[in-house]
Amino acid sequence: MSNIQLAANLLRLRTDHEYTQTQIGAKLNISRQAYSNYETGKRIPDLDILIRIADLYHVTLEQLILQPCTGAGVVNENTGPYYIGMEVESADTIYLSKEEVELLSHYRNADEDDRKLTRKVLKM
Incomplete structure (x- = not known):
């Protein structure tokens, strides 16, 4: 089952930080395709990956998974x-x-x- 909010936040955070999917994949030691699947909601990252993504963007897990990232500044x-x-x-x-x-x-x-x-x- 997909977490729509998580997928939207992953895409928004990556583009706000001007990273490519390939760059994020390298930072997380996963393939670009695996990361793409997280952004599209086809797959949900495991807890270890979620923690590393939250650390990368300096957000909490709750912020990453539950709260909308609208780019409001x-x-x-x-x-x-x-x-x-x-x-x-x-x-x-x-x-x-x-x-x-x-x-x-x-x-x-x-x-x-x-x-x-x-x-x-x-x-x-």
């Missing part, structure tokens, strides 16, 4: 890990521009040396 500081696509209507929600979301996404995908350099440049 809304980030809630208090619920982390941060991810694109979930709107939370409360006083602690910060609305980011597309550029800010892109910068945050690049920072989150950077290695530790690049993160340190970024913090140094921003005098954090």
Whole structure:
């Protein structure tokens, strides 16, 4: 049985991060076709693969499987890990521009040396 929300989130996260199916397959040590089957809902990844995908995109399993990833560019500081696509209507929600979301996404995908350099440049 297919998890439609999971399939939609996998496609959205991959395209938002500008990865190809081949690149994701290599990162997960699976074939492009196997990953394609997850995105189309033909197959559901096992728990180990789901955990690795969640780690790759810095989201929780719940966010990956259950919550819609709409690409709205809304980030809630208090619920982390941060991810694109979930709107939370409360006083602690910060609305980011597309550029800010892109910068945050690049920072989150950077290695530790690049993160340190970024913090140094921003005098954090």
